[in-house]
Each structure stands twice: as structure tokens, then as C-alpha cells.
Amino acid sequence: MMEIQNQLIKLLTTLLIIGFALSTPVLLLAVMLSKIGECFKYKSPKSIIGEVAVVTGAAHGLGRAIALELAGIGCHVAVVDIDINGAKETVEKIHQISRVKAKAYKVNVTSFTEITDLNAKVTRDLGMVTILINNAGILLLRNRLDPAPEDVQRMIDVNLTSHFWTKTVFLPTMKRLRKGNIVTISSAASLLPFAYHTTYTATKFGATGHMKALQLELAVEKQHDIHVTTVMPMILDTNDEMSDLANISKMNQLYPLIKGQTAARRIVKGMLAGEREIKIPLILDILYRILNLLPLSWQERLILISASNKFLSYKEISLNAKIPKQ
Numbered sequence: 001m002m003e004i005q006n007q008l009i010k011l012l013t014t015l016l017i018i019g020f021a022l023s024t025p026v027l028l029l030a031v032m033l034s035k036i037g038e039c040f041k042y043k044s045p046k047s048i049i050g051e052v053a054v055v056t057g058a059a060h061g062l063g064r065a066i067a068l069e070l071a072g073i074g075c076h077v078a079v080v081d082i083d084i085n086g087a088k089e090t091v092e093k094i095h096q097i098s099r100v101k102a103k104a105y106k107v108n109v110t111s112f113t114e115i116t117d118l119n120a121k122v123t124r125d126l127g128m129v130t131i132l133i134n135n136a137g138i139l140l141l142r143n144r145l146d147p148a149p150e151d152v153q154r155m156i157d158v159n160l161t162s163h164f165w166t167k168t169v170f171l172p173t174m175k176r177l178r179k180g181n182i183v184t185i186s187s188a189a190s191l192l193p194f195a196y197h198t199t200y201t202a203t204k205f206g207a208t209g210h211m212k213a214l215q216l217e218l219a220v221e222k223q224h225d226i227h228v229t230t231v232m233p234m235i236l237d238t239n240d241e242m243s244d245l246a247n248i249s250k251m252n253q254l255y256p257l258i259k260g261q262t263a264a265r266r267i268v269k270g271m272l273a274g275e276r277e278i279k280i281p282l283i284l285d286i287l288y289r290i291l292n293l294l295p296l297s298w299q300e301r302l303i304l305i306s307a308s309n310k311f312l313s314y315k316e317i318s319l320n321a322k323i324p325k326q
Contacts, residue, residue, distance in 0.1 A: 046272055048181075049074035052127045054118070054170065056109050056162070057136030059086025061238035062185065065264035066133055067102075068093060073268070075131065076101040078122040082108055101126050109136045109162035110154075115169045123173075130177060131271075132170045134163050134184040134207075138200075139239055145196060152199050159203035163210055171226075179225040183271050184211050188234045188279070191288045192303065195311040208232065215276060229271050233263055233280040 053070050057063040059081035067077050071094040079094075079102060081087040087104035094102040103125050107114045122129055138155045141147040163184060174180030189197065190204035211230040218226050238260035263280055270278040279285040291299045 046274075047074075048131065048272065050076070051130045052076045052078065052122065053131035053133060054078045054080055054122060054129050054166075055133040055135060056080045056107075056166065058090050058133075059083040060090075062236055062260050062263060063133070063135040064090045064093070065238070065260040066135060066267060068097065069261075069264045069268045070131070070133075071098040071100050071102060074098070074100060076126045078102075078118070078126060078129070079104045080107050080109070080118065081136070082106065109166070110157040112165045112168070115162075115165045119169045119173075128173050128177065129170050130174055130180045132166055132180070132182045134166055134182070136162060137185065137203075141199060147199065155199050156203055159200070160206045160210070163207055167210075167214065174226050175221075175223060178223065181227050181229065181271050182211075182214070183229045183231065183267065184208075185231045185233075185267075186211070188232050188284055191232055191279070191284065192291075195307075204232075227271070227274050227276075229267075229275055229278060231263075231267050231270075231278045231280070232284070233258060234284060236260055236263055238263075 048070070053067075053075050055063050055067045055070070055077060058067045058077075058079040060083070063081070064086075067079055067090055071077050077091075077094060077100065079087045079090045081090075081104075084104060084106035087106065091102045091104045094100065103122075105118055105121060107118050109115065119129065137159045141151050141155060143151070167182065171180075171182070174182075184207050186207045187200070187204040189201045190208040193201045208230050211228050215228045218224075218228065235257050236259075237257040258280060266280060267278060279288070291302065294302070
């Protein structure tokens with residue numbers, strides 16, 4: 001009897017897989033049409049005037065651009081970074097464009113204690129935090145091909161572990177208020193792996209998975225007014241080392257570098273609209289969905305056909321490349 005039940009389960013599972021495979025082209029077409037429709041459909045964004053946002057890694061680059069974007073629409077901003085001078089510069093720029101409250105905080109995001117202290121300070125200075133932007137991250141290791149164990153661990157701690165600490169500290173207040181936004185800056189590398197960039201790729205896969213699981217938890221708890229958004233951009237022009245490397249290795253030939261201000265505007269707009277995932281540019285979303293219809297070996301072959309020379313250039317450049325201690 002047990003054997004018959006197992007055979008029936010296998011048969012039903014097989015039929016479901018076949019049914020899904022047959023319907024996938026139709027589903028893909030529907031998704032593509034819906035994505036095109038979103039470009040023309042007006043969505044009334046919610047107001048965050050007077051709310052308090054914590055933006056990590058906001059001393060420069062994308063973090064600074066997001067902080068300025070939030071301030072421009074009336075959101076008070078806690079500018080968080082290990083680089084306090086850069087964070088203060090971001091605050092100065094905020095005060096030049098807006099009358100919102102903004103303050104710089106020197107924090108090591110890998111420290112749970114410092115994140116806990118940050119929450120207390122921001123609540124005292126600006127108010128209760130209802131917007132969390134997990135942007136802090138390390139892009140490149142000092143030795144990219146044979147990194148020291150401590151550098152690998154630091155990248156994991158900054159790019160992934162810190163997200164658990166910020167969630168643990170800031171989410172309870174959002175749950176009590178029954179509103180909030182958590183935005184995690186992941187990467188296109190969590191969709192299309194980057195050869196010779198394995199630690200970074202792994203941390204971004206982890207960050208994306210973390211947000212997917214959190215979204216499910218909030219749904220189970222019926223916290224429908226706490227929105228989780230994962231951002232997966234291709235290479236931005238906000239990091240000089242990464243921009244130079246992309247230009248030299250010709251990675252920018254796959255797609256031009258994306259301007260930080262453009263990405264920040266798209267991220268804040270998507271957050272206000274309640275988008276769960278933001279892939280920048282849009283073509284990345286379509287490419288990812290099409291690739292996933294193919295067998296894994298085909299996916300790898302297509303990626304290698306289009307990017308193998310770029311990966312080899314990256315490897316060659318990285319053999320002797322060093323970046324400053326982080």
C-alpha cells in the first residue's frame with residue numbers, strides 16, 4: 001500500500017512539473033506584458049513625510065544618493081557609516097536641499113551592540129525608525145583572487161550578517177507601529193553569478209534570500225503594511241575602483257554603468273510603490289526569467305558566450321590589483 005502511495009505521489013509531482021513547463025511560456029509572456037504595463041501605469045506613491053529613515057553606508061555613493069532622495073521628499077534621515085566625515089558631508093548636502101532633520105552616526109554595522117545603540121540614539125534625536133535602507137557593503141577584496149580569510153569574513157559580515165542585526169533591532173518598532181519599509185541593496189550578482197567574485201556573489205545571494213524569507217514571515221504574521229524591497233542593480237558608477245575595473249575589463253560593454261542618482265530615484269520610487277524586487281535595468285529582469293527556462297548547462301554556456309572574455313580580463317587585471325584596506 002505504501003509503495004502504491006509513493007508511486008501516486010511521484011506521478012502527481014511529475015504531472016505538475018509537466019503542466020508547469022507547458023504553461024511557462026504563457027506565464028513568461030504574461031510577466032513581460034505586465035512589466036511593460038507597469039511602465040505606463042500610474043501608481044499613487046504613499047507619503048513618508050516626517051518619517052525617519054536609517055541609511056547605512058550613506059557617507060558616499062549610492063547610500064548618499066538614496067539619503068538625499070529621501071530627504072528631498074520630506075523624510076528625516078539618519079546617515080550611518082564607519083566614515084563619519086563622509087557621513088557629515090552627506091548631512092550637509094541634505095541641509096542644502098531640505099529642512100528635514102538629519103544627523104550623522106559613526107557605526108560599524110557588523111556590531112550588534114553598535115546597531116542597538118544606534119537605534120536608541122536615532123529614536124532620541126530624530127524619532128522612531130520606520131524606514132531601513134541596508135546599503136552598506138564591500139564590493140572588492142584587497143586580493144581578489146586569493147583573499148585573506150579575515151577579508152572574506154569581513155565582506156560576509158558587512159554584506160550579509162549586518163542585515164540580520166539591523167532587522168533584529170529595527171523591525172520590532174515597525175511591527176508595533178504596523179508600518180514600515182526595509183530595503184536591501186543586493187546585486188545583479190545574486191541573479192547572474194560573477195566569476196572570480198565568489199565571496200561577493202555569495203553574500204548577495206544570501207541577502208536576497210534573507211529578504212524573500214522575511215517577506216513570507218511578515219505575510220504569515222499579517223503585517224501587510226511593512227514592505228520588503230530587494231534591489232538588484234548591475235554595475236553602478238558610484239564606486240571609483242569598481243568603475244575603473246569595469247571600464248578596463250570592458251565589463252561595461254555588457255551594459256553601461258548606471259548612475260547612482262538614477263538608481264536612487266528608481267529605488268525610492270519602487271519602495272514607495274511597495275515593489276518587492278527592483279532589478280536595474282529592467283532588461284535584467286527579462287533576461288533572468290528567460291535564462292531560468294533553460295537547463296543549467298545552457299544557462300552557463302550562454303553566460304560564458306557573452307561574458308567569458310570579460311571574466312578573463314577581470315582575472316588578469318585582478319592578479320596584481322590591490323585596493324586600500326577597508
